[in-house]
Amino acid sequence: MIYVVIIFLWVSLLLYLVMGGADFGAGIIELFTSTPNKSRTRRIMYNAIGPIWEANHMWLIIAIVILFVGFPTIYATMSTYLHIPLTIMLMGIIARGTALTFRNYDAVNDNMQKVYNKIFVYSSFITPLFLGIIAGSTVSGRVDPQANNFMDAYIFSWFNWFSVAIGFFTTSLCGFLAAIYLIGEARDDAERRSFIRKARIMNVAAVVSGAVVFVASIKENIPLVQWVFGNFIGIAAVGLATLSLILLWYLISKGKRYIIRVLAGFQMTMILLTTTYKHYPNIVILRNGTYLSLLVHRGADKTIQALGIALLAGSLFILPALFYLVWSFQKKDPNHSADLHQ
Amino acid sequence: MAARSQMALSLGFHIIFSCIGMVMPFFMAVSHFLWLRTGEQVYQNVTKAWSKGVAIFFATGAVSGTVLSFELGLLWPTFMKHAGPIFGMPFSLEGTAFFIEAIALGFFLYGWNRFNRWFHWVTGVVVGISGLASGILVVAANSWMNSPTGFDFVNGQYTNIDPIKAMFNPAWFSQALHMCIAAFAATGFAVAGVHALMIFRKRNVDFHLRSFKIAAIFGVLAALLQPLSGDISAKMVAKRQPAKLAAMEAHFKTEPYSPLIIGGIPDVKNQKVNYAIELPGMLSFLVYDNFKTPVKGLDQISKQDQPPIAVTHYAFQLMVALGMAMMALGVLYLIAIWKKRLWLTAGWFLKLFILATPIGFIAVEAGWTVTEVGRQPWIIQGVMLTADAVTPMPGIHYSFYLFTAVYVSLSIAVIFLLYRQIKMVPVIYDVKPKPVHAK
Numbered sequence A: 001m002i003y004v005v006i007i008f009l010w011v012s013l014l015l016y017l018v019m020g021g022a023d024f025g026a027g028i029i030e031l032f033t034s035t036p037n038k039s040r041t042r043r044i045m046y047n048a049i050g051p052i053w054e055a056n057h058m059w060l061i062i063a064i065v066i067l068f069v070g071f072p073t074i075y076a077t078m079s080t081y082l083h084i085p086l087t088i089m090l091m092g093i094i095a096r097g098t099a100l101t102f103r104n105y106d107a108v109n110d111n112m113q114k115v116y117n118k119i120f121v122y123s124s125f126i127t128p129l130f131l132g133i134i135a136g137s138t139v140s141g142r143v144d145p146q147a148n149n150f151m152d153a154y155i156f157s158w159f160n161w162f163s164v165a166i167g168f169f170t171t172s173l174c175g176f177l178a179a180i181y182l183i184g185e186a187r188d189d190a191e192r193r194s195f196i197r198k199a200r201i202m203n204v205a206a207v208v209s210g211a212v213v214f215v216a217s218i219k220e221n222i223p224l225v226q227w228v229f230g231n232f233i234g235i236a237a238v239g240l241a242t243l244s245l246i247l248l249w250y251l252i253s254k255g256k257r258y259i260i261r262v263l264a265g266f267q268m269t270m271i272l273l274t275t276t277y278k279h280y281p282n283i284v285i286l287r288n289g290t291y292l293s294l295l296v297h298r299g300a301d302k303t304i305q306a307l308g309i310a311l312l313a314g315s316l317f318i319l320p321a322l323f324y325l326v327w328s329f330q331k332k333d334p335n336h337s338a339d340l341h342q
Numbered sequence B: 001m002a003a004r005s006q007m008a009l010s011l012g013f014h015i016i017f018s019c020i021g022m023v024m025p026f027f028m029a030v031s032h033f034l035w036l037r038t039g040e041q042v043y044q045n046v047t048k049a050w051s052k053g054v055a056i057f058f059a060t061g062a063v064s065g066t067v068l069s070f071e072l073g074l075l076w077p078t079f080m081k082h083a084g085p086i087f088g089m090p091f092s093l094e095g096t097a098f099f100i101e102a103i104a105l106g107f108f109l110y111g112w113n114r115f116n117r118w119f120h121w122v123t124g125v126v127v128g129i130s131g132l133a134s135g136i137l138v139v140a141a142n143s144w145m146n147s148p149t150g151f152d153f154v155n156g157q158y159t160n161i162d163p164i165k166a167m168f169n170p171a172w173f174s175q176a177l178h179m180c181i182a183a184f185a186a187t188g189f190a191v192a193g194v195h196a197l198m199i200f201r202k203r204n205v206d207f208h209l210r211s212f213k214i215a216a217i218f219g220v221l222a223a224l225l226q227p228l229s230g231d232i233s234a235k236m237v238a239k240r241q242p243a244k245l246a247a248m249e250a251h252f253k254t255e256p257y258s259p260l261i262i263g264g265i266p267d268v269k270n271q272k273v274n275y276a277i278e279l280p281g282m283l284s285f286l287v288y289d290n291f292k293t294p295v296k297g298l299d300q301i302s303k304q305d306q307p308p309i310a311v312t313h314y315a316f317q318l319m320v321a322l323g324m325a326m327m328a329l330g331v332l333y334l335i336a337i338w339k340k341r342l343w344l345t346a347g348w349f350l351k352l353f354i355l356a357t358p359i360g361f362i363a364v365e366a367g368w369t370v371t372e373v374g375r376q377p378w379i380i381q382g383v384m385l386t387a388d389a390v391t392p393m394p395g396i397h398y399s400f401y402l403f404t405a406v407y408v409s410l411s412i413a414v415i416f417l418l419y420r421q422i423k424m425v426p427v428i429y430d431v432k433p434k435p436v437h438a439k
Helices: A002-031 A035-070 A072-081 A083-105 A112-140 A150-155 A161-183 A189-219 A224-229 A232-253 A259-277 A301-331 B002-038 B041-075 B077-087 B089-110 B117-146 B163-167 B172-200 B205-240 B242-249 B282-288 B309-338 B341-345 B347-355 B359-373 B396-429
Strands: A282-285 A291-293 B152-154 B157-159 B260-262 B265-267 B272-274 B277-279 B378-380
Touching (some): A002 A035, A002 A161, A002 A189, A002 A301, A035 A161, A035 A189, A035 B041, A035 B089, A072 A083, A072 A282, A072 A291, A072 B077, A083 A112, A083 A150, A083 B041, A083 B396, A112 A282, A161 A189, A161 A259, A189 A224, A189 A232, A224 A232, A224 A259, A232 A259, A301 B163, B002 B041, B002 B117, B002 B205, B041 B077, B041 B089, B077 B089, B077 B117, B089 B117, B089 B163, B117 B163, B117 B172, B172 B309, B172 B347, B205 B242, B205 B282, B205 B309, B205 B341, B242 B309, B242 B359, B260 B282, B265 B309, B309 B341, B309 B347, B309 B359
Antiparallel strands (some): B152 B157, B260 B277, B265 B272
């Protein structure tokens, strides 16, 4: 049952990265869109993500619940030593979620909209940045329960080249995902071209920040190169991701809409696979070289058992409903400009 | 202390938002049903207006809930490290319920004119049911802290963990029942109060009167049922947490014919309550169903196991007093709809309801204070002290200031938004019956 729980944890992280990521990315794209085109981008984006955005962010809750029920030591360690980036990320989540809702439900359309938009786009940028920083920190080997001063224990645990580079890498991945998604939502050629251009920029940003991650890992003595390229699965995953990226750009030029989304999702899967495969089951690497392992630092057997059953049962309800939701809003005329906009 | 304040603030905020988010869908479902049955446009308008409120509250409730799931660890890592696997079960189920709620809400909000009407109605009902289910499940986690079960605590080790038993802890039923009814009462009165104000000002009387009636009937019935669940809860507390009960009642002396103490100022130093009304034997009666059995007083509880008495006592008294006020209003309302229809638009009647807008939520917060402060100094009753659970990170008070600022600004933003929604009612809905959707 422990493996069921671990798979659920991994899958919810992946889905959060893909669905939530595309969601954040939409805000990032908006941040980098010239003012005259902003409102158009916003409308397309709203129509695309409106019905499902709440659901996208549930994956993070699922992941965190799995962590604190099933792996309490890991959860407690992370939330103690990564307190500050977690708090900043939470602020981002609050600001973003409420700003999105407020701008859609404010009955009066006036200058407040500008305020909501500002909050929305900046928090869309900050949240994945810090999510990436947190993810990077867990494997950076800087989390140090034996630290005896504030800076080592609570600041340098996450404020280092490697973690920050991962943060920017995550952010550009989100932007990339959103741009690929929005290509399919474009209504005319001009919009389509503009999203393709954005996807290209985000793609370059992801490659550059990805390279920076490797440089930073060497600088910080983190064996990332070995993790990624030191085993068959890692090499295969990177290879497949690269191949699918080439295929992706070919299909974009062919004017495909939906298959490119699948490919972008596939790339995210490969990226998450390479970065987690080698040091699995160790999820947090501590300063003194010891690990927090999913297989060792886990809750009581009965808890894992119950959690696994709850997750399996829950997904029986959730997955069909979620698919139906996505499908029914995908299929029907996207020209509806939601009823709520009176 | 800062950690406790931050937690109290976050929960205090979340409790309001989630109550509204979990009860309003039911109001919505009723007016939606009435629209589907009668075809009267005004009911659809009411449903749509409420659904916007639900969307706003759901979003804020969801983010504040996300924040809480992290804050548990950010502030109480030691607690979570040990308690997580034991009391986590309701949380994992709650995650599911919440997920379903989010999906159903997606269908509901964006599904007007897209789906079969009754399917659409059902999605709205699912929002309410799954919201209620998450509320009940979360309360299970809290009631576990009051009546920890499902593990053995030997020499500082938590062994023999059984999360299912922990979930079905003895206090769950009474606490969940009390909380759910409270949510209905508080939300019912709050929503009714807002509509009463609009009727009082003679704005869109038809629209607001119908909304008022739906909200008020829920609130009234809940308020009238509440003493029953309160009694069950009190008996539970007496059995499991005598210190809490003694503090609630400011009951210092253990003696037969224990009195029920109403009001008064507890004087902890001299172990007595000044200026209070005492009803001899009543406390014994309420707890044990006879006037004689002594109720354990604070004199039998060692000093370090006592919660802050004054706060618990005042909060409890406040909750009960407001509950009584709501019941009285409830009786008035029932008279009004059965015998005196004219009262419904009478100034004095509406004024009472306007005044009552916030009292349900004040009572909820007071009740929350009773259960949380009354459990101190324990975070897990009798097992772990709050002081031992807190994060080792220094400077938590900065985090408290930050969260305070965020919550205060959020509350202002939500009130501002609702104000604008209500103000727009005439513009959006007041024109003659329009084609199916009001654009």
